[in-house]
Amino acid sequence: MLQHEFWLNLEYTWLAEQIGATWLFPLFNSLHVISITLMLGALLMLDLRLAGVAARVYPYRLLSRDFLPWIWLAFSVATITGIGLFITRASAHVLNPAFQWKMLLMLMAGVNMLIFHHRSVRLAEGWDRTIPLSIRLAGIASLVLWAGVMLGGRWMGHII
Template sequence: MSQFQDIIAYFEDSGLAESIRENDTLFPSIESVHVIAICLVVGSILVLDLRLLGLASIHRPVSRLAGAILPVTWSAFAIAATSGFLLFISNATKYLENGYFVAKICLICAAGVNMLIFHGISARDLSQWEKEPRPPLRARLAGAVSILLWIAVVACGRWIGFTMQVL
């Protein structure tokens, strides 16, 4: 057995995972927290992305908007990741066999890469354009790609529930 499979088995066979699997209310409660956290993540990111596209909050500097929004985004992301991990360990093997789950994780990673590219390249000269109603093309592209990626994350997340095989 590979080391990865050993780690998956360790979590999936844990008492916590068993409790989540076997308790009638624990899984749906964690899932509800996960969905609410994802809504906050996507909603807060959407506010900033729409600003980058020049479609909303055009009279607010990008850095000021980001400063107000990103603490909510990161807090909600931490809750979403924690609740998502708890859902995952309840049936890790089946989740890893689910193409929508794998796609969701890959898309979240791609959204992270998009963010890193934006901050590393597009936002280097932020002070020169952040007050403009219409940011430069590279910033608008980062916003558009982000929106598309997060819509795909939500769609894949929704399809996970429809495609998971019942135990």
């Protein structure tokens, strides 16, 4: 009960009310979708390269140098706008199974990225010829996890 009150109080903050009751909600929603699209488009290129499925003629280091700044910028915008959207209906979102799955899959995708980036700093030099199986699997896992995050986000409005 106390936890539910926390989420309700969050909905009644000045910021949540300003976002939820004004033109800011559709703006945040649009920016959220656009930033996710940009992030996933760039991430798709990297993950497909890691999986060895596409862009094999391009060195991984070149692709990561070009795409990672865009991925992190878009992820930052998606996170800020997502939090803004969340606080407008926090008490409903935390109970929504689709939202719960989205957050769990996003956490798993983040852990996958952290583990991958930790390994990639040390090992990426030789990847232009042969990508290790563990790295290929990390790329495939990233694709699957982020697809699940997107599906969870889409299903949120349809599951009560």
